[in-house]
Amino acid sequence: MPLTLHIPTGAQTQFLEITHLVEQELTRLGLRDGVLHLFTVHTTCGLTINENADPDVLHDLEQRLADMIPHHHPQDRHGEGNSAAHLRSSLFGPDLTIPVSQGKLVLGTWQGIYLCEFDGPRTRKLIFTALAT
Amino acid sequence: MPLTLHIPTGAQTQFLEITHLVEQELTRLGLRDGVLHLFTVHTTCGLTINENADPDVLHDLEQRLADMIPHHHPQDRHGEGNSAAHLRSSLFGPDLTIPVSQGKLVLGTWQGIYLCEFDGPRTRKLIFTALAT
Amino acid sequence: MPLTLHIPTGAQTQFLEITHLVEQELTRLGLRDGVLHLFTVHTTCGLTINENADPDVLHDLEQRLADMIPHHHPQDRHGEGNSAAHLRSSLFGPDLTIPVSQGKLVLGTWQGIYLCEFDGPRTRKLIFTALAT
Numbered sequence: 001m002p003l004t005l006h007i008p009t010g011a012q013t014q015f016l017e018i019t020h021l022v023e024q025e026l027t028r029l030g031l032r033d034g035v036l037h038l039f040t041v042h043t044t045c046g047l048t049i050n051e052n053a054d055p056d057v058l059h060d061l062e063q064r065l066a067d068m069i070p071h072h073h074p075q076d077r078h079g080e081g082n083s084a085a086h087l088r089s090s091l092f093g094p095d096l097t098i099p100v101s102q103g104k105l106v107l108g109t110w111q112g113i114y115l116c117e118f119d120g121p122r123t124r125k126l127i128f129t130a131l132a133t
Numbered sequence: 134m135p136l137t138l139h140i141p142t143g144a145q146t147q148f149l150e151i152t153h154l155v156e157q158e159l160t161r162l163g164l165r166d167g168v169l170h171l172f173t174v175h176t177t178c179g180l181t182i183n184e185n186a187d188p189d190v191l192h193d194l195e196q197r198l199a200d201m202i203p204h205h206h207p208q209d210r211h212g213e214g215n216s217a218a219h220l221r222s223s224l225f226g227p228d229l230t231i232p233v234s235q236g237k238l239v240l241g242t243w244q245g246i247y248l249c250e251f252d253g254p255r256t257r258k259l260i261f262t263a264l265a266t
Numbered sequence: 267m268p269l270t271l272h273i274p275t276g277a278q279t280q281f282l283e284i285t286h287l288v289e290q291e292l293t294r295l296g297l298r299d300g301v302l303h304l305f306t307v308h309t310t311c312g313l314t315i316n317e318n319a320d321p322d323v324l325h326d327l328e329q330r331l332a333d334m335i336p337h338h339h340p341q342d343r344h345g346e347g348n349s350a351a352h353l354r355s356s357l358f359g360p361d362l363t364i365p366v367s368q369g370k371l372v373l374g375t376w377q378g379i380y381l382c383e384f385d386g387p388r389t390r391k392l393i394f395t396a397l398a399t
Contacts (some may be wrong), residue, residue: 135367219326220330221315260365260372264399
């Protein structure tokens with residue numbers, strides 16, 4: 001079985017920083033050099049990397065997404081009413097691959113890893129795969 | 134030569150489910166544990182994962198994209214008239230990496246793999262690479 | 267240390283083709299068959315693949331992005347005023363994985379690799395990782 005993590009989210013739309021959790025899973029996998037692959041098994045959330053310092057960045061991302069991909073659209077047909085979450089999920093993407101060097105994620109100073117919840121709150125499942133060079 | 138698949142699409146804009154084709158290629162590659170990498174060699178289509186159950190989700194994605202990234206834009210200069218397809222291609226992305234466990238794709242219940250045609254119909258070429266852990 | 271490249275960009279918004287630089291790094295890494303992974307350690311730029319022939323495509327991408335994700339938004343709070351760049355960065359993504367066969371990138375005729383600058387000009391740092399099959 002691949003390494004799996006269940007992460008509860010706390011709102012309908014949320015950028016939840018998971019950098020520390022990803023670091024824990026990397027330690028568990030014991031990868032020294034290569035890449036770490038992250039994957040969500042869902043269609044209404046995503047994974048991204050963005051600023052980890054000023055929470056106003058996350059606020060602005062949410063506000064801009066609310067304008068660009070609003071929750072309701074006059075031509076939506078899908079009965080669950082979460083088509084916005086499906087589109088956001090495809091645009092952010094379900095996978096992320098991050099370099100690893102000497103047992104640590106190679107991230108920039110301002111880079112944090114985020115689970116992007118677009119239809120929560122729910123518990124989301126992530127799969128981690130370590131690929132050595 | 135890497136494993137290559139040619140897939141004909143059927144409309145100008147189409148989310149074509151290819152999960153079963155990807156499973157066939159995985160079997161051909163014989164990967165047991167690791168990740169499968171998919172790549173399109175084009176600039177007006179993309180790859181994504183989204184809901185495989187209710188076709189209304191795909192309808193809503195198309196309608197919302199038509200509003201957000203319309204086929205015609207007053208400032209477009211590109212003579213082929215398919216700049217919308219180029220932008221969509223970059224936002225959806227040409228690559229997708231999916232975990233594999235015990236010879237099977239690790240996908241959620243509602244996850245299907247889609248070839249996103251934004252300037253069809255055409256025949257699209259996909260490259261598959263198996264990376265073992 | 268992973269293979270690192272520093273690339274100066276030349277404008278606030280720019281699609282800078284780096285295909286030849288990526289080919290050089292691939293040669294340096296000496297990978298014959300597998301995939302090459304590219305990663306930016308920043309949160310206001312991205313990586314993408316798009317058309318390498320007609321520069322009008324890049325013009326159209328910039329114009330359409332300027333409409334879709336404008337530099338200023340009435341609800342922005344982030345003091346640096348670059349929230350548009352942060353959103354674009356997440357939508358284009360910080361990573362790209364490209365197949366490699368017989369020592370060469372497997373790219374389509376019209377595919378070029380681009381560093382997408384959304385908050386420049388700056389010098390951007392890229393990490394390259396070779397994964398053999």
